[in-house]
Amino acid sequence: HPPTTKPYAVRADAHPNPTAKRLLKLMDRKKSNLCVSIDVTKCEDALEIVRRVAPAVCMVKTHIDIMEDFTPAFTAELARLADEHDFLIFEDRKFADIGNTVALQYSSGVHRIAEWSHITNAHPLPGPGIVTGLGKVGKPLDRALLLLAEMSSAGNLAVGDYTRQAVQMARDAGRDWVVGFIAMGRVDSDGDDDFLVLTPGVGLVAKGDALGQQYRTPRQVVYDSGCDVIIVGRGIYGIEGDAAAVLAEAEKYRAEGWKAYEDRLIQ
Numbered sequence: 209h210p211p212t213t214k215p216y217a218v219r220a221d222a223h224p225n226p227t228a229k230r231l232l233k234l235m236d237r238k239k240s241n242l243c244v245s246i247d248v249t250k251c252e253d254a255l256e257i258v259r260r261v262a263p264a265v266c267m268v269k270t271h272i273d274i275m276e277d278f279t280p281a282f283t284a285e286l287a288r289l290a291d292e293h294d295f296l297i298f299e300d301r302k303f304a305d306i307g308n309t310v311a312l313q314y315s316s317g318v319h320r321i322a323e324w325s326h327i328t329n330a331h332p333l334p335g336p337g338i339v340t341g342l343g344k345v346g347k348p349l350d351r352a353l354l355l356l357a358e359m360s361s362a363g364n365l366a367v368g369d370y371t372r373q374a375v376q377m378a379r380d381a382g383r384d385w386v387v388g389f390i391a392m393g394r395v396d397s398d399g400d401d402d403f404l405v406l407t408p409g410v411g412l413v414a415k416g417d418a419l420g421q422q423y424r425t426p427r428q429v430v431y432d433s434g435c436d437v438i439i440v441g442r443g444i445y446g447i448e449g450d451a452a453a454v455l456a457e458a459e460k461y462r463a464e465g466w467k468a469y470e471d472r473l474i475q
């Protein structure tokens with residue numbers, strides 16, 4: 209049975225990584241496979257968006273290096289909100305250096321990503337040392353890593369053999385640390401291991417932006433392509449209106465993503 213036909217809760221029971229297990233369980237509890245990407249540059253604006261969408265999400269995704277007024281109080285409050293509203297924090301850091309350097313970038317500097325981010329991601333480009341280096345920091349903290357096997361932007365080079373080797377790198381590392389992929393579809397379908405597939409480039413209206421982003425609908429992503437989590441940024445926080453309007457938009461994506469998941473279970 210491929211993972212796409214198994215309920216998130218069943219996959220949670222069999223997962224060796226505590227963070228992946230927690231994610232799959234809370235997805236089931238909140239009936240949400242929606243991750244909202246918070247790409248604004250002021251801490252208070254970011255927290256306001258998180259407070260609005262919190263009831264609808266299984267995960268919040270950050271780019272911590274875009275914050276103009278970052279202090280550790282921001283990530284502390286994010287962590288508090290995550291506990292209060294039952295979601296995980298995914299720092300979309302896209303590490304891409306040698307193992308020794310990424311271990312420092314992950315643990316240290318201004319942002320101390322490993323301290324507050326449950327999940328982060330890395331490019332497989334530098335080779336398996338990147339996975340080992342990040343693991344030295346993240347494994348003892350029960351964190352989880354995703355590899356970028358594919359990207360959503362037009363003309364990206366993560367295709368074909370590159371994608372296949374990313375999947376192999378994850379298999380070699382083990383699912384207790386590399387829990388899945390950023391990908392546009394079921395890149396692991398040649399095996400019977402159960403990886404998580406998280407997918408950006410999701411929108412209900414826009415088809416893309418001026419800088420190469422390409423959008424598909426929650427249904428295309430979850431039902432047609434078998435992905436597990438939809439990642440939505442501007443489609444939710446960018447809409448016009450008050451707090452209620454932003455939550456309503458998040459709720460629309462949550463409902464679409466969840467319906468697509470339920471439909472694929474009974475295929």
Ligand code: 5BU
Pocket residue numbers: 245247271300356358359360361390408409410421439440441442443
């Ligand atoms: P959008 O506003 O929904 O287009 O934002 C998408 C987010 O997902 C944004 O933070 C990107 O950095 C991120 N992203 C992406 O769009 N495509 C990718 O392949 C990867 C990340 Br990896």
